[in-house]
Amino acid sequence: MQYTLLILVLPLLSFIVLGLVDSKWSPKVAGTIGTLVLGIITALSYLTAWEYFSMHQVAGVYEKVIPYNIEWLRFTEFLHINLGILLDPISVMMLVVITTVSFMVNIYSLGYMVNEKGFERYYAFLSLFTFSMLGLVVATNIFQMYIFWELVGVSSYLLIGFYYTKPSAVAAAKKAFIVTRFADLGFLIGILVLSFYSKTFDFGILTSGNPSVFASTVGVSFMGVSVMSWALGLIFIGGAGKSAMFPLQIWLPDAMEGPTPVSALIHAATMVVAGVYLVARLFPLYIVYAPDVLHGIAYVGAFTSLFAAVIAVVQTDIKRVLAFSTISQIGFMMVGLGVSGNGGHEGLGYMASMFHLFTHAMFKALLFLGAGSVIHAVHSNEMNHMGGLRKYMPITNWTFLIACLAIAGIPPFSGFFSKDEILSACYEFSPYMGVTMTIIAGLTAFYMFRLYFNIFWGKEHKHEHTPHESGFAMALPLVFLATVTVFAGFIPFGHFVTSDRANYNIELDTVVASISVLVAACSIALATILYRKESAVPKKLATTFSGLHSAASHRFYIDEVYLFITKKIIFNNISKPLAWFDRHVIDASMNGMAGTTQWFSLKIKSFQSGQVQQYAYVFLLGTLAIALMVIFI
């Protein structure tokens, strides 16, 4: 499967070419090149997936295939960094997800971004992002993953700050970069601890299940917690940063300042699930060496999911609603991983989590692209500037509805199957977890339909010009993703991706399924009553629960807490004294040295008169003096 290298090389080349030519080519050419390259690598990814899943199964277990693994940096005899390509069920699945969504977003952007300044730059960055994300998922070792992890962060930064003349976009880009970078510190320390004890970065060795790899960690603990728990916990912090888990979720809603297709690609479908992917990649380690950390991940995921779902109910900016919904759904995936055991039926949560990752990428990208289409038509992100759009935008309306039904978990749409598997796994883990996640699923259905009715139904807002359906380039991805969303649930996912890479037959747990469908249907019904026609009830509810409502619409003041900690505590008590020390001690001593030298130079400046004869005279006197010394002393 040597051709898999092309999947990485082509987007990189596309980035270099588009980045170098800048504005010398017409935007159409740049867009076409970017989209064409994505088309090619999408086809290659499908080919890879087909070939991998049809050929590389030995005794019912999918083999890992490593077509490339080149040594890049050697530190010690054991410790070296390789760059390569690792194909196993989850990485192949991610290849398909990333290239599909990226390809759709590229096509969509041809229509959405066409009048923007910096079209080539946009496509160059999209290619860079696709390259880094693909490099991340096929990483053969944890350090390669870390390198591409940071590259993904950079491209996310560049794309959030695409409208760099807008101060809010610049601030959002910085916030996203700093918060995720801060979390990546944990990731790096985790990698170092892990590799210090295991003497390797390689995923193959780390996850081989061979106890001798971690023999040196036995009995080693720090502050009462075993060293493996520390390492894996720290690595999860990196994953939590990228995947916007509480309390590192603050960057994701702000990241919506970027262009909407970028939000669809990076902040909904691909980059934000990198944390989930990381945990899934190291799952064999978590399950064996740090099951308590894994449970911690489940609780963090569940809390984040609930937290984000509650906030999503009261947001009025449609992209923010989707952003919080993304956080909530990633919480679902984390819970799925956290409650999972290893192998067979025990590994249901793992399989469900990956399945949800797959389906969520499709329908969330669809939701964002639909939202982009709406924003394109009404030139606003605010819900109350919309309403009644179903008449003007039939395609967007239908595809958006399909995506909403999918995320709400209504059969037979894809979200139902994946979410239901997660819920089953949760009930098996503990009834409390199951009930909590079912409630969150209900909330999800409610806020999604609140969004849907507010955009497409409800009272029609006066528009400056009549909204219209978007062009072919924007409609095609919507229709394609909607088709995938309708049918993806029927993929026998258990035959492709499981925790032990063996086949597993998904059986629908009818009790769990009927409960979740019932809850979802009730929530949708409630949303229909409240928001389909304009009614006074939502406002009344908001005033009745004004405390909760304002807290939720201010995102429970988490941003304010961060600002308080950084600006008031860190800046005032640490940064300012440090700045004073820097200016008055370090700088001052250097300035003093420079000043003294200058003063001394000015004093002896007159020696250099420029008069040759004066120099010669001094020289002569010196020579005479030496001569006399030689003679008489």
Add this chain to the structure above:
Amino acid sequence: MELITNFLSGSVQIEAYLGLSLIMFFAGIYGFLSRKSLLMILISIELMLNAADINFVVFNRYLYPGHLEGFYFTLFTIAIAACETAVAIAIIINIYRNLNSVEVGNLDEMKE
């Protein structure tokens, strides 16, 4: 009178030659330090060089009669002195073109 006859007969004392070269050399140093014109300074340098040449010849003649190294050395030095003068004159001409003067006291442009 005795000096002339001695000179003609080839029996001049070495001190007489060394005295001549000493006078020439210090005249050169004096000229180098006191003259204001670059041309005069150049001539003073030539004077010092020639004083050194005389020393070469004299020491060769009196210490190693029959050898010729000192004489050849002097011939080379004369050739080199000619080249050096040519270079110096070229520099002086350029200085004159730029500053309209060959006064050594004016040549402190690079002081600052």
